[in-house]
Amino acid sequence: MKVLRTSLFWLLALFITLLAALPYSEALWAWLFPELDRPLYQQDSFASLALAHLGLVGVSSLLAAAMGISAGVAVTRPAGREFRPLAETLAAVGQTFPPVAVLAVAVPVLGFGQAPALIALVLYGLLPVLQGTLAGMAAVPAGVREVANGVGMSAWQRLWKVELPLAAPVILAGVRTSVIINIGTAAIASTVGVRSLGTPVIIGLSGFNTAWVIQGALTVALMAIVVDRAFERLQKCFTRHAE
Structure with a gap:
């Protein structure tokens, strides 16, 4: 745990240092790409783009988690089991689309901005959360449920006090996968006018500026690694409490 904590600290420090140092690294990028007139992306600060990117991922991931966990729990209840194949199919279609x-499809209806981007990210991040919830609920030992019934717990008490706490590590693993997917996918939101770390990537691709593409991709990749390590640490805490 101490090694994990230290690793997360240094990765976060590296990410913050990268965001702070990029505006002053024009000489480095000019040396790496001497053929480019403007090798450093300077239309927005990378720190503000990172915050916008995190905000977009945060909102879409919260929505995907709420929908995925709710649907996963609902179809594991006796009254909802017959809808499980439908829920899994719809979530799978959402990610494969x-x-x-x-x-x-969404832009002509909703216009440019965050709304179509959120829809795309929620649909794309829903399946891992749903699968994690189903796997977590299925992993709860039947004996534990019988004990909960034996002490007189209601169905809701058993769900909130027994099943969800035991399933939490596996559910969190699904949320972790969903968030990491959305960090990378959120870069395409810049194609519909949303500010994110994908902005230098999209503009760089359209302007044949490889340096801008690398700068945006590097920050997105490092953000994903930092968030993944943070989830890894959180997941270990949940696992320890569930044991």
């Missing part, structure tokens, strides 16, 4: 295609 390309986010770019979702944006192309």
Whole structure:
């Protein structure tokens, strides 16, 4: 745990240092890409783009988690079991449908901005949460449920006090996967006018500026690693409490 904590600290420090140092690194990028007139992206600060990116991922991930966990719990109850195949199919379709295609359909209806981006990210991040919830609920030992019934717990008490706490580590693993997917996928939100770390990537691709693409991709990748390590630490805490 101490090694994990230290690793997370240094990764976070590296990410913050990168965001702070990028505006002053024009000489480095000019040396790496001498053929480019403007090798450093300076239209927005990388720190503000990172905050916007995190905000977009945070909102979409919260919505995906709320929908995925709710649906996963609902279809494991006796009254909802017959809807499980439908829920899994809809979630699978949501992830297999390309986010770019979702944006192309949503933009004419909702216009440019965060709304179509959120829809695409929620649909794309829903399946891992649903699968994690189903796997977590299935992993709760039948004997534990029988004991809960034996002490007189109601169905809701058994769910909140027994099943969900025991399933939490596996559910969190699904949320972790969903969030990491959305960090990378959120970069395409810049194609519909949303500020994110994908902005230098999209502009760089359209302007054949490889340096800008690398700068945006590097910050997105490092953000994903930091968030993944944070979830790893959180998951270990949940696992320890569930044991």
